[in-house]
Amino acid sequence: MRKIWIVWGPIIFVLLLTVAACGEQERRGPAAPTPLHTEDTEDSEATARAGVTATETARAAPTTEPTTEEPTATATSTPQPTDSRPTATPIPTPRPLAEGECIAWYETPSFLGQDVCVEGKVNFTRSANPARSLFFVVIDPSVPDIDHCCGLFYGWMYVNKLYEPIPEGGVSGILEGKCVRLHGTVEKSEGRYRISIKAPEQLEIIECSACQIQDACGF
Numbered sequence: 370m371r372k373i374w375i376v377w378g379p380i381i382f383v384l385l386l387t388v389a390a391c392g393e394q395e396r397r398g399p400a401a402p403t404p405l406h407t408e409d410t411e412d413s414e415a416t417a418r419a420g421v422t423a424t425e426t427a428r429a430a431p432t433t434e435p436t437t438e439e440p441t442a443t444a445t446s447t448p449q450p451t452d453s454r455p456t457a458t459p460i461p462t463p464r465p466l467a468e469g470e471c472i473a474w475y476e477t478p479s480f481l482g483q484d485v486c487v488e489g490k491v492n493f494t495r496s497a498n499p500a501r502s503l504f505f506v507v508i509d510p511s512v513p514d515i516d517h518c519c520g521l522f523y524g525w526m527y528v529n530k531l532y533e534p535i536p537e538g539g540v541s542g543i544l545e546g547k548c549v550r551l552h553g554t555v556e557k558s559e560g561r562y563r564i565s566i567k568a569p570e571q572l573e574i575i576e577c578s579a580c581q582i583q584d585a586c587g588f
Contacts, residue, residue, distance in 0.1 A: 473585030474508045474522045477555045477562040487522070487551045487564060488585040490577065491544045494526075495519075502529045504540050506549075506566070510587055519561060524551050526566045548577040548586045 463479040466472065472480060474489035489508035495515050497503035509520025528540060536543060550573040553564035566572050580586035 471550055471581045471585075473582045475585070477522045480555050481557055481562065482555060484554050485552075487555075488548070488580050488582055489522070489551075490548045490585075490587045491546065492520075493545050494541045497525075502527065504528055506544060506551075508549075519563075522562045524549075524566050524572070525556075525558075525563045526572070530567050531569055531572065544574070547574050548580055549574055 464476075466485070469486075471486035471488045474487055477485075477487060487508075490510070492507045492510055492512055493515050495505045495507065495518055497505055504526040505519045506524030506526050507519050508522055508524065512518065512520040526540070528535060551564045551566060552571045552573070553566065556563050556565065564571070577586045
């Protein structure tokens, strides 16, 4: 009997202690769980607090008004002088004429059908027929040479009604390079303007310095 007690005594004692421990645990209730990853939790809380603070700061900050830049003055280049000498297609400007006043050859489109005095410098002359009884008196300086005719304005000369016989040097020798005044009615033929010269009083050779309109005579 003593041997049985020696063997089973400790076992019974351990069982009693276990039962007592379980009863004490039931009276106290379940133990609070131990938090895991304490450092990660603290970092998350700090981040959340920082986000709330940043949001409140953004709401409190005043909205910046957009600024309007003043326009910067752009430097303008100084216009370069241009050649004001008229070309074959000038823009005519109508104007009233005083008695005895002449117009420049490039003004003739504004005086179509009117009896006027036209000033200009003869660029060259060119025969208009084999009999050489008709000549173009080319005054437009933009016409390059005798093979081109006749620019914006020209004189339509009836040579046999002006000269009999034709003076030495011919029509070109008489007129080319000379300043003239042509008197007559401005006509239009094939898109060009002209005055028909049929009488000596319609053609007047003058000194270029005597031109009323200097541009008309090329200086």
